[in-house]
Amino acid sequence: MVFSLAKSLAVVLAAGLLNVLAVAPAVAQGTVRRHLVYFRDKAGTPFSVAQPQAFLSARSVARRTRQGIAVLPRDLPVNPAYVTQVRGVSGRPEVLYTSRWFNAAVVSCDSATLARITALPAVRSAATLNRSFRSVSPTLPPEQVAPAAARGTVATRAKYGMAYRQNEQIGALAMHDAGFRGEGMQIAVFDAGFPGVNQIPALQPLYQEQRLVSTRNFVDGGRDVYQRSSHGTNCLSAMAGNQEGFYIGSAPKATFHLCLTEDVNSEHPIEEANWLAAAEYADSVGVDIISSSLGYTTFDAPSVSYTYADMNGKTAISSRAATIAARVGILVVSAAGNEGANPWRYISAPADADSIISVGAVDSLGIRASFSSYGPTSDGRVKPTLAAMGRAAAVLAPNGTAFRGNGTSYACPILAGMVAGFWQANPTLTAQQVIAALRNTASQSTAPNASLGYGIPNFVKAYNALNPGTPLDTTDGRAASGEELGLFPNPIGDGLLTLALPAELRGKPLSVRVLDARGAVVGRQQLAASTATTAPLKLGRLAKGTYLCEVSAGSVRRTVKFVQQ
Structure with a gap:
């Protein structure tokens, strides 16, 4: 359905964030759809790369500075005069938000109004993002796996609950013991909804410690994300859960931003535009890591679906957005996809993006899950990048109960939480150096393949490789003397x-x-x-x-x- 923003919504962080512009609902003379309108240039913009504080937060600028990344013209907001011209076209088009990186705006209007917009001298082209609308329907429950009949009773297992093995497998237990639980790291979670997050006991420390610092709903507008699909709740819990004796996630002390970008009731490129919007928002507020358990391959007719040839990191909207996010110093972690046993077979967008971590799924023993999507990208790059536990992974439901489910969707946040702790432990690294350190010490680092990429990373191995003078004790199955069981x-x-x-x-x-x-x-x-x-x-x-x-x-x-x- 089409959502009209309330007139009272204000522009956040000047023009620098993806601006939500308050206008009256469009008067439809035909079918109202959402379109991505591209502008020709940024000529005459009142913004300057010399004064990034006008459109980027101090934390965003600091992230770039720390990694030696310059603020470039692509970071400048869309020229406000161009937006005013679009809004002035007859038919009262609604500008939902603008994109700095794409120099574009998402506009809601009918086809006649769109024709008048594309005739503007400032407009280069336009693409329709959705072709049909569906009424909201009940969300299907996530796939669940029956719990194992018996479990260990050692202290650490009792402390972490059902999340024990998925943390142990990637060295997150040792990471936590060493004092790295994500403190000071900011993670943006892109998903389809977060119902129950504000009520689940294991997630209450987020509120008590003021570590859930923002929410944004890019589907409906506004800030209410505690609705729609529970998929986001499941994924967030894999990182943020923090109830000792019941469930502890991989980054239980990190700070989070929740972004609702996915409409589970339909599948159209508008959701990729929402992903783009969320990525620019995350950039603007200074996020360190994006965790995205979303993927795009096939759209509802008549929107045109992707082909495997499009999985080159340069075609899909979300993939192009993820690549730019990586270029501005954000470490993007994306689920590889669950198409390994399906005709599509390969990774989905934005997992094909360059310079990000695309996550495949394994079981508790490190064996590839049959559903985990294969690489490589269509242009031959190794994908997935790394792998984590996504078969029978433990996550939390909106009612606070723990269950086991399947999907690279769960492997992604489990690994993203470890990435946060690893970066916390090695704060002088750039995002790309973090990826390289994890990749170079993963289980298949010397022989990456199209199934699991470089394999399963381990915090201790990667940390010790970077810090040989002050190594951590390893608990990954290898004796200190180098002997193995x-x-x-x-x-x-x-x-x-x-x-x-x-x-x-x-x-x-x-x-x-x-x-x-x-x-x-x-x-x-x-x-x-x-x-x-x-x-x-x-x-x-x-x-x-x-x-x-x-x-x-x-x-x-x-x-x-x-x-x-």
């Missing part, structure tokens, strides 16, 4: 197995747990203390699949992956 034969059938023990597990009573791909404990065994380098293990017959064997002695825990044939 081993298990053979692998793959296994029936019969006796043998554990190869690193030095730090010898001479101590050992507790052994075996977990399946969903994180359920399917086997336990206690081993007496021994100085031997190996230990026998009898598990019995397991169902075919991939498993994780976890061996612990006090606070020391090591893991090894194996396959049951």
Whole structure:
């Protein structure tokens, strides 16, 4: 449906943010649609790159300065005189917002009015963003996965609740223990709605500590985002959840901006224009990271859908916007897409954008989820960039309960939260240096592929590579001496197995747990203390699949992956 902004809405941060201009509703002489109107230039603008404080916040300017990024003419707001000319066209067109980066405006009007707008000397061209409107319908619940029947009871697992494994897998537990929980980092979340966020107990610290600093609704206008789809609530919780003993996300102390950009009741390029608007808003307020669990490939008729050839980072509106966001120093984290088992198969926009992190999905054992979209981009760049847990990932529902769901949508914020902590721990890095550090130390760094890109990153590995003089202790399954926990034969059938023990597990009573791909404990065994380098293990017959064997002695825990044939 078409939304008309209230007359009382004001321009935020002068003309620098994506300006929401207050006008009366259009008088429709035909079907009213939304259009992206491009201007020819920024000639005569009253703004200057020498005075960015007139259209960018101090935090936005500081982010650029810290990374050696200049304010460029693309950052200048649209010439207000051009906007006035559009508003003055007969038919009373409604200018919803303007785009600095695209030098354009999103205008709501009928086709006759649009023809008069495109005849203006200041206008270069126009493209229609939506072709039809649907009445609001109930949102389908997210895909849920039944919880595992049994779970571990060690202290850290009890502290993090169902979010334990997804944090552990990328080193976020060690990150938190080292004192990096996202403090001082600002994350903008782009999604389809955030109902319940202002009521969920695990998210109340956001309000109590004043770490939810802004909300914007780019679909309906205004600031109410606690509505529509619960997808945004799920994704935010994966980072911001902070209720010890129940659920802790990957960035429980970060500061957030919530942007509602997606209309789940239809699929048209207007939603990509909303993404663009939100990205420019995020830039203007000084956001460090964008977490976007949205993707665009196929639109409702008669809007023209993308093809795989369009996944080149230069065609889709959202991809072009994401690339510019990266150019101004924002670290963009985007879900790769859930098309891996579908005819489309490949990543979606804006995951094809250059210089961003596109996130694929794995299960708790690091095995690629079948739905996770494949790369590369159509111009041959490695995608996805990295991967995190998106199969049976734990998130929160609007009523505050925790459940497990599937999707790169969940892998994206889980990883984005770790990115925030990593950047916090290494504040002198640029956004692109952060991406390089995580990519260069990820599980497939030496052999990236079209399934998971450079693989699963780990905070400790990346941190230690950058800080060799002050390394953190690793808990990723590798002993401090460089020895690994081993298990053979692998793959296994029936019969006796043998554990190869690193030095730090010898001479101590050992507790052994075996977990399946969903994180359920399917086997336990206690081993007496021994100085031997190996230990026998009898598990019995397991169902075919991939498993994780976890061996612990006090606070020391090591893991090894194996396959049951």
